[in-house]
Amino acid sequence: DVVLTQTPLSSPVTLGQPASISCRSTQSLVHDDGNTYLSWLQQRPGQPPRLLIYKISNRFSGVPDRFSGSGAGTDFTLKISRVEAEDVGLYYCMQVTQFPVRYTFGQGTKLEIK
Amino acid sequence: QVQLVESGGGLVKPGGSLRLSCATSGFTFSDYYMSWIRQAPGKGLEWISYISSSGNTIYYADSVKGRFTISRDNAMNSLFLQMNSLRAEDTAVYYCASSGMDVWGQGTTVTVSS
Numbered sequence: 001d002v003v004l005t006q007t008p009l010s011s012p013v014t015l016g017q018p019a020s021i022s023c024r025s026t027q028s029l030v031h032d033d034g035n036t037y038l039s040w041l042q043q044r045p046g047q048p049p050r051l052l053i054y055k056i057s058n059r060f061s062g063v064p065d066r067f068s069g070s071g072a073g074t075d076f077t078l079k080i081s082r083v084e085a086e087d088v089g090l091y092y093c094m095q096v097t098q099f100p101v102r103y104t105f106g107q108g109t110k111l112e113i114k
Numbered sequence: 115q116v117q118l119v120e121s122g123g124g125l126v127k128p129g130g131s132l133r134l135s136c137a138t139s140g141f142t143f144s145d146y147y148m149s150w151i152r153q154a155p156g157k158g159l160e161w162i163s164y165i166s167s168s169g170n171t172i173y174y175a176d177s178v179k180g181r182f183t184i185s186r187d188n189a190m191n192s193l194f195l196q197m198n199s200l201r202a203e204d205t206a207v208y209y210c211a212s213s214g215m216d217v218w219g220q221g222t223t224v225t226v227s228s
Contacts, residue, residue: 039215041159048209048218049151049159060216092159094215101173103149103161103215 002027004093006106012114019080021109023093028073037096040069040078043108044089052091053078080111088112116140116217118210123222130200130226136193136210136219144168144188146213150195152206153221160206163195178204200226 003026013019021040029036040053051060053069056076066081080087093106122134136148150163163184164173172184183196193210207221 037214041215048221049211049215050218051214051216054214054216090158094159096214101164101171102175103151103164105159105161108158 001102002029002095002097002104004095004104004106006091006093006109008109009107010110010112012112013080013083014114015085016082019083019087019111021078021091021093021111023071023076023078023106025074025076025095029095030073031098036072038069038071038076039094040067041092041094042087042089043092044086047089049092083111083113085113116212118212118217118219120208120210120219120222123208123224125225125227126200127228128201128226131196131198132200132224134195134197134208134210134222134224136195138191138193138210138212141212141217143186143191148186148193148213149211149215150184150193151209151211151215151218152204152224153209154203154206157206165193197224200224202226 005024007022038056041049042052043049052063057069068079070077090108092108096103117139119137147166151161162175162178165184169186181199185194205226207223209221211218
């Protein structure tokens with residue numbers, strides 16, 4: 001089974017400064033169709049998760065452009081160019097395998113303001 | 115406006131059963147595959163079940179296989195999760211989510227305790 005490992009698990013950041021979260025997979029996430037179904041989700045305190053990024057680097061509708069995703073194969077990164085107060089919360093990377101369908105989440109990274 | 119609303123959670127004794135519902139609106143439900151995901155108190159996200167748009171293809175996480183049953187009623191725009199033989203470790207907030215986790219409900223809380 002695919003295991004996703006996120007680092008760091010906690011990230012204190014100064015407002016206006018950048019933040020970066022890494023997600024490493026135990027195996028390549030490239031599917032037979034050539035796509036890599038690696039997503040990033042944000043969970044603000046007391047809220048359900050919200051999709052930020054899909055297929056490595058595509059921002060979901062309404063997501064600010066200060067969020068960006070990159071990576072390939074087994075190593076992926078979520079970057080926030082300038083952290084704002086509303087960005088506080090947990091961030092999860094997520095992948096899906098097909099046939100059979102299995103979704104796997106990273107353990108989560110807590111973003112907090114210094 | 116796309117909306118997912120879960121219901122049916124509550125307090126149940128170990129070995130008991132619950133049926134969760136997810137009422138949807140704002141999109142063509144019958145065109146989308148759906149999933150249930152849960153989050154134990156203070157823990158990360160765990161995918162537990164997937165159902166295709168037609169309902170013909172279903173997958174479960176090993177942790178719930180044989181105890182939980184996912185289903186859908188496309189005429190009623192609703193998703194369901196029948197949970198039997200509940201255990202303390204099933205205590206969690208249960209979310210329904212559409213497609214590639216792009217829309218989530220607010221969640222419903224299930225507590226399994228004697």
